[in-house]
Amino acid sequence: MSWSSLIPATSFMPIQATEIAKEVDLLYAFLIIASLVSFVILIGGMTWFLIKFKRTSLDQKSAYITHNNFAEFLWSFIPLIIMMGIFYWGMVIFEKLRTPPEDIAAEIHVTGEQWAWTYRYANGKEFYSSANDPMIVPAGKATKLVLTSKDVIHSFYVPAFRTKQDAVPGKLTQLWFEPKQPGEYIVFCTEYCGTKHSGMMIKIKAIPSEEYAAWYHAEKKGADSPADLGKTLFAQKACASCHSIDGSRIVGPTMKGLFGSGRKFADGSQTKADENYLRESILVSSAKIVEGYPPAMPVFQGQLSDEDVANLIEYIKSIK
């Protein structure tokens, strides 16, 4: 890979803090070299023709050439092949960027607002972004973020990880990364969000995973974990009258082992039960009716806050 090592060194890309960053930079190196070659062929060829065929006298005649099928086929077909290759290479990286691994060491709910981020850990630790409170994550292990926004669209961008995801109000999106080394990495907001858009920065601090475990379990900030709060809410809203937590069938599907399982719907479509699916089913249950169950659940849209929903989801996740 000697050719490729030349480029990242001079490409001004940020440090490669993840394995994926290396893969992105390899594609970047290839694209730069391919672009340079294309540029030399096109503009170099043009310049050569300009010098060679500069008009020198007034009565000079131009050649009469209208087209050349073979040349035209080649310069349509070769770019097509190259672009399909680049498409495929980009797609492979994209799927890795978008598919979190099975073993997630830390999962953090991140909420954007004008102009700050809040991050909440599964055990209830909660931080409002400020210079003193970086987002603590374990180094060498995968972290998954579940993103949303309170007001307008924001975007969570970590240049050192080469990854980015919009945080959209009314929706949950996700992002994952695995920083190789302990260190501090800057996070920008990249979706224009108003006056202090450029000031909406935080830092991610990756610490050795043993340290992380100690930090995570040390004095909780919140009184109850989101899952605990969700459990209380589950009881208050009488969810248990229709949804069992032990696997037995009542009116609606059981919550046991629900998260991450495949769902089949009355209209024949299928999906995996992720955060967004749970959110939608809690708020507007009629959107997707699980095959074999009646569309009996009331609509909770407008009755539950985003935080309530996040807590319920955490509780459902804990029912294994």
Add this chain to the structure above:
Amino acid sequence: MSSAHTKTEHGHSTDHNYLNHGSGIWSWMTTLDHKRIGLMYFATVSTLFLIGGFFALGIRLHLAKFGAEPLLQPDTYNKFMTFHGAIMVFMVIIPGIPAFLGNFVLPIQLGAKDVAFPRLNLASYYIFIAGAAIAASSMIFNQVDTGWTFYTPYSTAKTSNGVILLVLGAFTMGFSSILTGLNFIVTTHKLRAPGMTMDRIPLMIWALYSTSIIQILATPILAITLLLIGAEKTLGVGIFDPDLGGDPVLFQHFFWFYSHPAVYIMILPAMGVISELITAFSKKTIFGYRAIAYSSVAIAAVSFLVWGHHMFVSGQSTLAGIIFSIITMFVGVPTAIKLFNWISTMYRGTVTFEAPMLFALGFMFLFTIGGLTGVFLASTGMDVHFHDTYFVVAHFHYVMVGGTLMALMGGIFYWFPKMFGRMTSDLGGRISWVLIFTGFNVTFFPQFVLGAMGMPRRYFDYLPEYTNLNQISTVGSWLIGLGFLVGLITIIHGIFKGEKASDNPWGAKTLEWQTSSPPPHENFINTPTVTAGPYDFR
């Protein structure tokens, strides 16, 4: 001499032409002559360009951080950024070539007396003026800071009501765009001179024709989207606002369904101009006429299927991202075809380097860089890093400004003798070119590097490590400004003091050069008859 044979009577240019056909301001304001309407767009668009340029220089000056105190406050900066984008996109680059050069050139190139619907053409101009006035009023009454993309729910729920004015202005200008497109399509089909078959129309017309199709099909989508923003803001209908059960990403689908094709509304006419310039200044038949013509239509068709590449990180599904990525890659092929054909046209030609040709070559240089960096962004895995950074800013300025404005300048200097019957100073044009071309690269090339380093776009402030490149970029922007100033002086000087132009100063073959400079009121004394292709340099 010409196989595109015409029977025009010469020697009339000094006595009677469209410029002195009727005098006084009223004769201009009520004119139905496409040439005069074209010039009125020229004056209007140039004025708007100066305003948009003022905001651009303000943005760059602020970002250079030369003083200890920031030049602008965050709110003011965001408004500068919004007005720069909205003016340049909706009021300069989109109407620039079609409404101004297209209006002037299209009927003459077809050998027609005027466009198919002259009154509609004049109405289109006034609709454009009305739209621009409504949009401009938002600068005075209720300033907007959303950026030209008006993303919801920021635009609907979190900012001033000025958005309604700006959006209403863009909505109104959309009608102008649709009606001009309609006029061009009908004119192309119905008013071609005897003997001018569809494979004998100049490539400028093919480009304008493809553009018109996009304008007619895509602009209504924008109109509806902008109306919905207005409805959302005034009535709270809840289509885009998640608090009311709406979907903010739906707005992005609607918006880009227009605005991506709009990118080709900007660049296709520019490609048309370049096709004319390259063949005229190489004095050689264009290489691959059909390939260039059909690639314009192909670009127009594919342009409708790629909007989702603006949304790879918006939360749309991974599969959608992948599908939009592969379709976007297809756009590269017809674009490459055009570049190869233009370069081949120079092969064994006899090339000269007057100012219009320099702008055409500048276009090729800048558009190649813009096109190649577009491949970076079309690749999903790569775009995740570059999305909404300065890399994107650099890329689309290379395509839209480097491409469209270079072509616009080249087109102005090329058709200037026909418009005013006088020549511009070639030296003036060349100096303008050197300044714009150099300044452009100094301004925007560093922004690719800033993007790779991670600097996001639309930033009022940035990390210290981005400072040097930003300062270089700002210095470049002054060169661009100076270049356009020299260009403006050259043009004004040409109008009043330029040498008298002959009917065909460049020795070009298309029909507009077969009539006098400036042309008579109805373009030709006798309707020309066409017997060969448009670029028959034999």
